[in-house]
Amino acid sequence: MLTLYKFGPVWGVPDASPFCMKLETYLRMTGIPFEVKKGMQNMKLSPKGKMPFIEHEGKRIGDSELIIGYLKKTFGDSLDGALSPEQKAIARLIQRTLDEHCYFAAVHSRWIDEANWPVVRETFFRPVPALLRGLVSGQIRKKVGKMLYLQGAGRHESAELYAMAIEDLQAVLSLLGDQPYLFGDAPSSADACLHAYLANFLIREMRSPMADFLAQDPRVAAYVARIDGSYYGNAA
Ligand SMILES: N[C@@H](CCC(=O)N[C@@H](CS)C(=O)NCC(=O)O)C(=O)O
16 A cells, blocks of 8 residues: 655645645545555655655655656556647646745745744644744744745745746646646646645635635636545535
C-alpha cells in the first residue's frame, strides 16, 4: 500500500499545503489506493525535508512533481496519457506558474501579512505551550520571511506580489474558460494542481486580494465544488 505523508486537514481543506493537496487529489483522481499519515512529526522521514512525500514498496520519494512522475511510471498515466503534446505543454506551464510563482504569494499572505498571521499562528502553533508560542512561531515566521526574500517574492510590496498572483490565476482561469476541467470533460493532473490553489485561496479564515478576485468569479466556486464533490465526497 502506498502511504501519503502530509500535514493534514485544516480550515475545511484537506491540506493547507497546495503541494500535499495536489498530490492527494491526483491519487484520488487516478484511483491509486493509498493510506494517509498526517502530521509535522513525520517531516524528519522526508527525503527532501518537505511535505508531501510518499512511501511505496520500501522507497520514500519526496516532491509532488517527482512523486507524480513516479506514479505515472509505476501505475500508468490514466489522467494525462491521452492529452495532446500541446495540452501536455500547457499543463506543465500551469503547474509551474502555480507551484513556482503563485505559491509564494500564498505563503506571503499567510506568514507575513498581518491580516492572516494571527490566525495562522494560533492554528499552526496551537500544540506549542502558550508561553512559548510567540517565540517559536516568531522564529519560524522569520525563517519563512528569509526564504521569501532569498527566493525573490519577499522583495516585492504585498500589493505587487498579490497583483502578479492574480494575473497568474486570471491566465489559468482563461484557459479553463467554461469547461468543466482544464482540458474538457475529464480531469488531468493540472486540475489537481489548480484545484489545490483555488481551494486554498478560498479558505474563509484567510483574507487576501487573491481570495477577493476568485470570489467574484462564479466559475471558481463551481470548479472547486465539482472536484470536491467528485473526489472528496463533499456535496457541492
Ligand atoms: N517542490 C515541493 C515543494 C514542497 C513544499 O514546499 N512543501 C512545504 C509546505 S507547502 C514544506 O514542506 N515546507 C516545510 C519546510 O520547508 O520546512 C513539492 O512539489 O512537493
